[in-house]
Amino acid sequence: MGFTRKIYPMPGGDLIIDPADLKSFYLPIAERETAAPTTVDDSLKIQTESSVLTKPIENAVVPPSTLRIGLYNSTSSSIVYAYITGLSLSNNNAVCMMESDGSSVYYPSNPTTTGVPLSADCAIPLGPPGSTTWCTIPLMAGGRIWFCIDDTLTFLLNPGDTGPGLVEPSVSNTSDPNYYKRWDFCEFTFNAEQLYANITYVDFVCLPIALTLTNTSGVVTHVSGMASNGLDTVCANLITQGTVDGAGWEQLVITNNGSNLRALSPLNGIVFNSSLFMNYFTAYIASVWEKYATEALTIDTQGSWGSVQGTTSSGSLTFGDLGSFSQPSAQDIFSGSSGAFAAQTINTAELLAIGARLDAALNRGTLLSNSVQPNNEIVSTYYTNAISNQYAKIVHAANLDGKGYAFPYDDVAPYGGIDQSGEVNDPNPSELLVTVGGGNAYARMREKRGINIDEPPMHTLARRQDLWSGDVKQEIREQDLERGAVTKLRGQRQATRQEEVSFFSMVPAPLRRVIERCLPNINQSPFADRLVAIPNIIYTCLSSFFSLSFRTIIFRLFFLLVILLFWSLGFLRTGDVVRVVEQPDLLENTTIVGLDRWQNSP
Known part of the structure; x- marks a missing residue:
């Protein structure tokens, strides 16, 4: 999260995290002997908000257990390092890291000064592209698996x-020695009850990471993550969105030497520019408050409190005697934990549950269209309102199965609804495969092994039912089998097709500026999706016709002449029919098309 000043009330004193200190990166924890997190949850909150992992006061007494984790290199680099960090549940919640051999556990000593380097080598080197490096971890809470390409x-x-407090890499502090490196992480908790893991974009987007969990019965669950070019896709779409609504989404794109380094979440974008998105939700919030002044908003807490109803009055959204919420700012909405959504002194847990569902609806832009949250939510309606978390929309679209935490409460869903958070979990885990680099390595391994998959619900109806091979198909669809991106013999490559351009990009600049001024009104139209699709359909048809190469045209004319020649010579007798036969089962992701003949005569 944002590297800003934080004060955490603790028994006997406050824990203060202040970046204004001259050594902000090396002194994220004030040197106060009484300052310490009480519970594991306290430790994880501090880790999330300040990139420091600290042992809580409470101790854990858990029988030791281990789990195999495979680290699959799906990048194009032979220099990839992994790090595994967390709190050891079988050693009194002590801060721990896995050493470079992937099996030894390193428990760092408590230093006497700040900014002390690790005394053990904890950089786990991955093998070359296409290889898996196996590790064995103990029970851990607040676990993270970090990857860094071409560096440590x-x-x-x-x-x-x-x-000791473990100071972790930060994307919101330019003095961090890791700032200009390509790194990312996924999260997990492995305790006596289950393994839970998820990919996360709550802070930023950088490297594609996928998860594949196999349980002791051989059942597999999988989260696909982004394609290998996922970061570039996200950055390009953020820049485009910035030109559409002028809200500043392009400011979330961080580059280094002309290349995309990462895309920040809106909350981390605000760390660098405090005025960013300041008034983004203002009009939408006003409309929400107006709507629920005369209509009840129902929130299902999805807990023991059941459903509650609230209405707006005097600037507050009030839920009877439970408490109320003030109008949230953009920072409150993106964080889900500040201002209007901060913990309250009364009915704390229940109001946090209500706030989580309010926050999810505000990020997804559905609070005006759905007065029963989250039970009446439909995934296809998320982010269709022009005022919504466009970063989350773009990130979900860039993931091959549409899943991954894009804001803190992205796991909010109706009962039996479609998960958006990109998590895998099982009470009986056997092994976890973590893939870095995209390219759908797991789907290719599945083809070789013939693994059975326990397929979770799809993100959208458009994805059909082939979750694990969907991204492989996407790669094939992006290849022109006549013109480019097809591997020839001996590894040579044909020329790749030119980048696709949109119909809008072909419009003359003066006319385009006029259209851009009208876009906000067009986007709010209920027919916006259909209107936007029409010019792109026209462009696709025209470009498909005019982009045929001369060789392709000659080939097709020659094929037609051969058919006519066969017909004229009598090889195709009257009554014969040429039929196209599809044989989809020969190869999982390929359709073989052949010619078959049959005769209508007796």
């Missing part, structure tokens, strides 16, 4: 009352 990461230690 820097982790440091600070002194703490309950043990």
